[in-house]
Amino acid sequence: MVNDKAILVGVDGSQASYKATWWAANYAKHAGLTLQIVCAYSLPSYAAVSFDSTYTSMGDDNAAHIDAQEILSKAKAIANEQGVDAQTLIVTGDPSSVFVELSRNYNLIVIGNRGKGGLAERLLGTTSSSLPAYAYCPIIVVPYTDDDGKTMHLNNNITSVAVGIDASEWGLKALQIAADLAADRGAELDVIDAVAGLQGVSDEDGVYDSYMEDLESDIAPIRKAHPDLKITKTIVPESAVSALTKASYDHDIVVVGSRGKGGFTGLLVGSTSQGLIQHAAGPVYVVPRKYVEAEKSRSDGTLEGVSGVEKVSVETAGSEQAEAIESSIDPEHKG
Structure with missing residues (x-):
C-alpha cells in the first residue's frame, strides 16, 4: 500500500x-x-x-x-x-x-x-x-x-473547487477526486467542460443541450456518491487554458487530469503564454495519467x-x- x-x-x-x-x-x-x-x-x-x-x-x-x-x-x-x-x-x-x-x-x-x-x-x-x-x-x-510578480494571497481552507473535465479515464478520475475533496470539506463543486469549438454557436442549435446531457451523464455517479454535494455544471465556449485559469481566481483549488505527453500537457506545462500552472491564481491539483494507470x-x-x-x-x-x-x-x- x-x-x-x-x-x-x-x-x-x-x-x-x-x-x-x-x-x-x-x-x-x-x-x-x-x-x-x-x-x-x-x-x-x-x-x-x-x-x-x-x-x-x-x-x-x-x-x-x-x-x-x-x-x-x-x-x-x-x-x-x-x-x-x-x-x-x-x-x-x-x-x-x-x-x-x-x-x-x-x-x-x-x-x-x-x-x-x-x-x-x-x-x-x-x-x-x-x-x-x-x-x-x-x-x-x-x-x-x-x-x-506580485505575491498572492491564498486561503488556508477549501470552500470552492473547480474541476476541468473531459471523457478520458484520467479526466473522470479528476472529477471523482474533486468531488471527494469538495464533499470532505463541505465545499461547492463547479464542473467545467471547456469546448473551444462552441465559440459563436447559438443556444438555439441544441448543441449546448447535447454537451450538457453528456456532462450530466458523467456527473451522475458523483451525485449518487455525494447526494448532498452542491454541484454547478458549466459548458464554456473557450479553451481549457482560458476557462480554468479564470476559474482559479474565484475557486480555492482547480483540479485537472493530465494525459502525460499529450492532451492537457500544453495546458499544464506549456509555454508561459499557454500553461495553466504558470498563470493560475490558486493551487492546481493535477491528476496524472500514470497515477490512474498504475494506481494498483x-x-x-x-x-x-x-x-x-x-x-x-x-x-x-x-x-x-x-x-x-x-x-x-x-x-x-x-x-
Missing part, C-alpha cells in the same frame, strides 16, 4: 517552497493527514550556488547537508505555526528524478511554483514543469506570485526504489522567524 496517511511537500529554501509548505500544512490539518517535508539536492547542481546564494565548493556534501537541515528547520517551523508536527526528509539526487520516484510512494505531493533565481529556479522551476506530467500520484502546484501497482510507502533518503530530526526554527517568513509569502497573512 502507498503511504496514504501523509502528504509530501518539497522545499528548497525559496519563498515559493515555503508558501507551498504553509498551504500543505493547512491542507494536511483539514484533511486529518500527516505532513512530510523533503529537501532534495544533487551536488552537481548545488556546486555553483548554495541554498542561500553563496558560493559552495564542488562536492561539499557536508555544507549541502547543513543547508538542507536549515531549510527544513524553517519549513518545520512554518508547519508548526499551522498546528502540524511535520516529519523531515533529505534526499540526495536530481530533484526532478527524486520527486518522480517519490510519487510512487505517496497519494499526494505539493510543490511551489514561480521560485526565482539560483537553485530555487533550477529545482522547482524544473520540477513544477515536469513532475505533473510524469508523476505516479496527484501533484498540487501552489503559486507564489502572479504574472506581474505502486510500492508500499516504504520509499522503495528511492535511493539517498534520510529521515532527519531538525531543530524547529523560532516562532518569530516562521512568522516573518509567513508575512513575506502572503500579503494578507493571518496566521
Whole structure:
C-alpha cells in the first residue's frame, strides 16, 4: 500500500517552497493527514550556488547537508505555526528524478511554483514543469506570485473547487477526486467542460443541450456518491487554458487530469503564454495519467526504489522567524 496517511511537500529554501509548505500544512490539518517535508539536492547542481546564494565548493556534501537541515528547520517551523508536527526528509539526487520516484510512494505531493533565481529556479522551476506530467500520484502546484510578480494571497481552507473535465479515464478520475475533496470539506463543486469549438454557436442549435446531457451523464455517479454535494455544471465556449485559469481566481483549488505527453500537457506545462500552472491564481491539483494507470501497482510507502533518503530530526526554527517568513509569502497573512 502507498503511504496514504501523509502528504509530501518539497522545499528548497525559496519563498515559493515555503508558501507551498504553509498551504500543505493547512491542507494536511483539514484533511486529518500527516505532513512530510523533503529537501532534495544533487551536488552537481548545488556546486555553483548554495541554498542561500553563496558560493559552495564542488562536492561539499557536508555544507549541502547543513543547508538542507536549515531549510527544513524553517519549513518545520512554518508547519508548526499551522498546528502540524511535520516529519523531515533529505534526499540526495536530481530533484526532478527524486520527486518522480517519490510519487510512487505517496497519494499526494505539493510543490511551489514561480521560485526565482539560483537553485530555487533550477529545482522547482524544473520540477513544477515536469513532475505533473510524469508523476505516479496527484501533484498540487501552489503559486507564489502572479504574472506581474506580485505575491498572492491564498486561503488556508477549501470552500470552492473547480474541476476541468473531459471523457478520458484520467479526466473522470479528476472529477471523482474533486468531488471527494469538495464533499470532505463541505465545499461547492463547479464542473467545467471547456469546448473551444462552441465559440459563436447559438443556444438555439441544441448543441449546448447535447454537451450538457453528456456532462450530466458523467456527473451522475458523483451525485449518487455525494447526494448532498452542491454541484454547478458549466459548458464554456473557450479553451481549457482560458476557462480554468479564470476559474482559479474565484475557486480555492482547480483540479485537472493530465494525459502525460499529450492532451492537457500544453495546458499544464506549456509555454508561459499557454500553461495553466504558470498563470493560475490558486493551487492546481493535477491528476496524472500514470497515477490512474498504475494506481494498483505502486510500492508500499516504504520509499522503495528511492535511493539517498534520510529521515532527519531538525531543530524547529523560532516562532518569530516562521512568522516573518509567513508575512513575506502572503500579503494578507493571518496566521
